[in-house]
Amino acid sequence: MNVVTPEISPSARDRFERMHAVIRTRICLLDYAPGTRLSEEALAAEFGVSRTPLRRVLARLESEGLLQSVHGVGTFVTDVDIAELAQTYQLRFELAELTGRLGAVAPDEALWADFRALSARSKEIVRAPEPKRFAELNMDFFMALQRLTDNEPLKDICEKLYFRTTRIWLKSVFESKIDLADEADIFDREIHDILRALEIGDLHAAAHIQRAHISMSFARMQNGFKTRP
Amino acid sequence: MNVVTPEISPSARDRFERMHAVIRTRICLLDYAPGTRLSEEALAAEFGVSRTPLRRVLARLESEGLLQSVHGVGTFVTDVDIAELAQTYQLRFELAELTGRLGAVAPDEALWADFRALSARSKEIVRAPEPKRFAELNMDFFMALQRLTDNEPLKDICEKLYFRTTRIWLKSVFESKIDLADEADIFDREIHDILRALEIGDLHAAAHIQRAHISMSFARMQNGFKTRP
DNA sequence: GCTCGTGGTGTTGTACACATCATTGTTCGG
DNA sequence: CCGAACAATGATGTGTACAACACCACGAGC
Structure with missing residues (x-):
């Protein structure tokens, strides 16, 4: 998404997509934590539009379960119960x-390059864990896998499901219900494992590894909720 | 969240839901065939509201891929290519x-009653096939299964996926790319098979039957496209 | 006769003012 | 002193006028 988006086209749909992506990212990266109130007027002013088109964006985010x-x-910003x-x-x-x-495709050269960059970023975060960078990496890696x-x-x-759940998991991490250093380490290993599966061309295995990690990260989060109610 | 929603409350959200459901049904039942242009002004007048709230409904339907x-x-109204x-x-x-x-629950008495009524309607359609009634039955049966x-x-x-695809299949049926009488017969058997699986409490089997029928109905539709391009 | 430009017409998108609703602080009555 | 009604405030939802845009028909120029 947002490949080049020639800035010489401030068409209605492009503006919509841009605003949608920006606000969604802010929600998922906890710039707007669950429970935060969003001001339509302030956001409209920030994007330089009236309330009308902004409300369209908010309505979309509401249909996606984020607002x-x-x-x-x-x-x-919505919060979700454990159930x-x-x-x-x-x-x-x-x-x-x-x-x-279903419809798994082998990565092209551009994607390989992105994966290498993501792996490098992960190693750096393992050296010096930082919540915001960790959240960004997590999202970028997911988006790369989607390709x-x-x-x-x-x-x-x-x-949609990722965007709906990830901020809750991130909240758990940031509230130290889960240790950030541990989580960074585990995530680095996930990246490593998936990339190795991709290198030998086994997309099936890569998907299973992802599945396992999603499952385990939820289990860790559940433990966090239990031990620290 | 939305605990009781007393029906004596023509609140904003209720109006939205109502308009959304009405237009969606019209699209899926081919009252508005693919390619049809919808007049915002006419629809707004019909529902007795201004364009503003109606546009919110249309935006939602667009995000669902129907408009x-x-x-x-x-x-x-969108059309979709075969790919x-x-x-x-x-x-x-x-x-x-x-x-x-995942999360299969046994039907309660009210659902059993609905199923019996649906089965009766199906038998009637087999006797005297009628496009509109067939389409309505198909949708109602799906909604019942969702419970x-x-x-x-x-x-x-x-x-969402059902609403997105069913009108295309119905269009094939109505254009006689698929024979309506045959399709009614097959669908009646699907209902029969699924209900029998439910009666013995095998929800797993019922799901597999549904899966098989979805797969086969798509295959028949593909044949229809091939034989009559 | 053909092509390109141009105005007309109808549509979706936007801005703004106002209606509606919920909350809160205040004031009056007990 | 306490409680309930009420006005004030600020939020979302709605109505309306207007702007931006695309299509089409008409006509001038070559």
């Missing part, structure tokens, strides 16, 4: 396995 | 199997 608007009160999260995670790792079976499938509907669904 | 708005031209349809169908019958594994799972995210996804 909730209440008449007369405000629009808030709903469990269902979503269960679905997510089943879909990860599906991704390996391995050509089943568009499946890709869309996985993306 | 496409083009600046200065109009908003049109995209193949991917979606592949995903749909994989998800049908998933539904059997067998309690994994909300999965349910939402299956629903």
